[in-house]
Amino acid sequence: GENVEQHPSTLSVQEGDSAVIKCTYSDSASNYFPWYKQELGKGPQLIIDIRSNVGEKKDQRIAVTLNKTAKHFSLHITETQPEDSAVYFCAASSMEYGNKLVFGAGTILRVKS
């Protein structure tokens, strides 16, 4: 089955710097890669996603890149702000797993002001 590994587990950056979180997946048939943000005491919320036919997607200060050959994808946050502090989860889904999402272990991002 699919396995998703996420690094780093914690990340501290200074306000205004960039943050990068990386995930690798095992199933080459995976075709959908979302990123979720979870604020303290709340449920995760989708912030950006990418499908396997696209290499990069941007939405204002966040971007996701996908390298299908290497089976890894990354979340990039530029000009970080204190409100970006949260737990971020990557996920992958494949038809072989019934299109259900398999989540990474999460990254705690702290933006210091």
Place this chain on the structure above:
Amino acid sequence: DGGITQSPKYLFRKEGQNVTLSCEQNLNHDAMYWYRQDPGQGLRLIYYSQIVNDFQKGDIAEGYSVSREKKESFPLTVTSAQKNPTAFYLCASSISVGTGELFFGEGSRLTVL
């Protein structure tokens, strides 16, 4: 407002007792899910349902049970057979299994005393 409502937010249980967590959605979604969140382990799928009166085991179904008698409702029972029930439980829904965004509730934290 449309969304997912979970209750209770906090729950304490004595060992040997069953407890039921409520999940209601008004998004008219066919698919609903229960995830368990433990520190450093991401989100693990307990059960999911693609349609009313149907549900499937996820990766960690042992010690849990669900029902899907109405489209809007997907309650989770944590039984006394669950060896380590203390965790944060998240309910989610999507238009159907494998189609894009999951919408999460705010979670229920269960503590076994």
